[in-house]
Amino acid sequence: MAKQKKQPRPKAQAPKGFRDYFGAEVSERSEMLRAIAGVYHLYGFEMLETSAVETVEALGKFLPDVDRPNEGVFAWQEDEADWLALRYDLTAPLARVYAQYRNDLPTPYRRYAMGPVWRNEKPGPGRYRQFYQCDADTVGTASVAADAEICAMLCDTLEQVGIPRGDYIVRLNNRKVLNGVLESMGLEDEAGRDAVLRTIDKFDKVGEAGVRALLGKGRLDASGAYIDGVGLSEDQAGPVLAFLTSKGSETAVTLGNLRAAVAGSDTGLEGVQELENIAELLLAQGYGPDRIEIDPSVVRGLGYYTGPVFEAELTFEILDEKGRKRQFGSVAGGGRYDDLVKRFTGQAVPATGISIGVDRLLAALREKGRIGSTLKGPVVVTVMDRARMADYQTMVAELRQAGIRAEVYLGNPKNFGNQLKYADKRGAPVAIIEGADEKEKGVVQIKDLILGAQIAENATHEEWKERPSQFEVLRGQLVDKVKEIMDGQG
């Protein structure tokens, strides 16, 4: 360490865009992941955990709107060897795994996966460069029954984690319909299509007039900056807008509008037929348009989708950081990606899946007050006599054997007030005190800290005297009395 003393001290900070999660935040996420995994498991999906690191070539380049080098991933080169990168989602690694193990895996392969993913994006408020996803995918079947199953499972999952029916909607679209529209317009070059896709994706934000302007010459945005348009003529933009606004009062109307919008394109008609089949399958299982609806404005940013795409939105309103009401928005998205495995093998392997943004879903539940109660701390055994540490350790051992979370105060015991302050900070329900007097008498003092805090806040002086929050019990009754007090605290 001698050398380091001469160096400047390192900054005690997580890197920009990364954060730490404490206590209940971590356990609430674990619980949510378990709940989601429970539903996925019930549907027959198998767990898979790939490593966080993949080769850059295996990941491919599919991230949307990339404004950073390395296409939005964190990447580095091995000494004169492969470029490696942190995974940006759980789908690209799945495609690699399926290609690698395809002879050993069942077909279709239903798998689920959960864990952090990393994006090398500009950090912003509430937007982090590491976040959790929880995915389920079915690889190896072209049947739209697989897409329907994913949508149904998504509804079940949201309800399971505490989003009641009515507070969410799964919106369903099909890339093939969109491609049909573009085909019928004669717009088939990749760059032009991508530009149109990105514009459509802004429909929620800028509305029909905004999209019309952006498909044409461009428009002034809210900040006063001029945004260049795609440069389509009014005639060309027409079918796109017809498509975008084809959502009707009921499924049949929407499907009819979509059939008109694709103007005879085979791809487009195939896409509409798929949507109709999915909607029928879902309706037969009781998933009506109150939970899953066809919505042509859903695009999904990722470049690898080839068929049905879906997105789950929470529909209740929250207040944003500026105090304005807005809908909470998207918490999950996915779709069919029939070409991702083909990148590796050359053979078409159809696949479809969903990714739940676990951190956003947790934020939503916290907004609604459905999670976020502070966890109870441990029973704190205070230290009155440093030489009798073994006695205090024996007390906590007894408590733990009874299943009660407990610890000895391990800071400097000199100042007793500090020990009680520590117990407070930990959210301890109870503190135990055994000084020399107590030891001699064979008793311990048990302080009910929850009741103590309530009395201190609300009680009159009379009540204070009548409701003691500290009890002297025989040493042998320690565990029973602590249990009794904690049961009373609820």
Next chain:
Amino acid sequence: MAKQKKQPRPKAQAPKGFRDYFGAEVSERSEMLRAIAGVYHLYGFEMLETSAVETVEALGKFLPDVDRPNEGVFAWQEDEADWLALRYDLTAPLARVYAQYRNDLPTPYRRYAMGPVWRNEKPGPGRYRQFYQCDADTVGTASVAADAEICAMLCDTLEQVGIPRGDYIVRLNNRKVLNGVLESMGLEDEAGRDAVLRTIDKFDKVGEAGVRALLGKGRLDASGAYIDGVGLSEDQAGPVLAFLTSKGSETAVTLGNLRAAVAGSDTGLEGVQELENIAELLLAQGYGPDRIEIDPSVVRGLGYYTGPVFEAELTFEILDEKGRKRQFGSVAGGGRYDDLVKRFTGQAVPATGISIGVDRLLAALREKGRIGSTLKGPVVVTVMDRARMADYQTMVAELRQAGIRAEVYLGNPKNFGNQLKYADKRGAPVAIIEGADEKEKGVVQIKDLILGAQIAENATHEEWKERPSQFEVLRGQLVDKVKEIMDGQG
């Protein structure tokens, strides 16, 4: 995708030294992490999850025996900004967190953490560059009661996850004792000390004679290569060897030998006293030398330890890859690191902790056959009529509502044999069949696949006829009959 078709196909392979985990492997690890977390929680530790990415300067350089650039970590530079790296353990990030939030955290701060860490090392058989750790640390107390608590908790944890008493030993040493020995030898330059530490760490492998040679001129290793020694004289090597071999038949003897070995060094005597205090505290709580013993040959490779160090070893024998018997070895290690937080703040913050190598512990339990039973697959509803997919979906929905894991076959249903092969591959307990005949009669066929397999393997022709493994039941009895069959399968 047009451009990509012209490029060579990416290789479908995890990067060298990384691997994928399937099904039961993942869930067994999750269960172990939960079990360990349960013990840590009971002891009053709070969860913390830091990000996988830290700045290189915050991580510091403490990895042992580094033969790679970047000191054994995966690191990369942000555009003209910080160097970032994947964490190589969970302790360095804890030191950063404590320094960053020290005014808000309780003192002492007991925290636990679990997750993958990454080492940029040469991969080898069974040695991966991403692996799981599960740590518990107490920051902010110099009391050896904290070290004793960590050792006791480690024993409880090992027993909780299925390593019975007698199959493990926690070995305890103290860096201060070692430093005392080096001090008394007049060996105080950092490079020389490190060389001696590394040599001592080889005691388990090369024995006393080997260490004696390596401390002196060097020796031929098993492969015939000559390994240079540290270059100490016989006189200088003497105290090191006395220290290394000071383990006696009981704790008091070992402590006496250690006192002699440190030859009056204050640091060394302080270290011996700490070991004595820890051993006494533990004995008072029932953790005797059958579970936790003082062993001077424990060094621990990491550079940041300053006081007591500990290591948990599994003592049962396994067969190595060449079929030779050997002890399973270390599954957890830790110690006191009083200077890690000081790197950031300049103020001494004592700390101690343990790290459990979860993947090694899982491997040990698998070796002993204590985990690794194959999980039951889902009930598979076969598809006899593609047009009636909604009917089959309704069946699985009913089964799931009864808590039974179930799925519809989503591959190409043309070849019924493939559907049953799929059910086999999934480990399905039961397959459901409803063709046109069954539909008309209002019944379904239920195939008991476990019984079917047993009969196929063992039964005589008579038994085969007597014990049908396929049942026809009314459609309305589907769920009850499946439940009955699965309960019978146990």
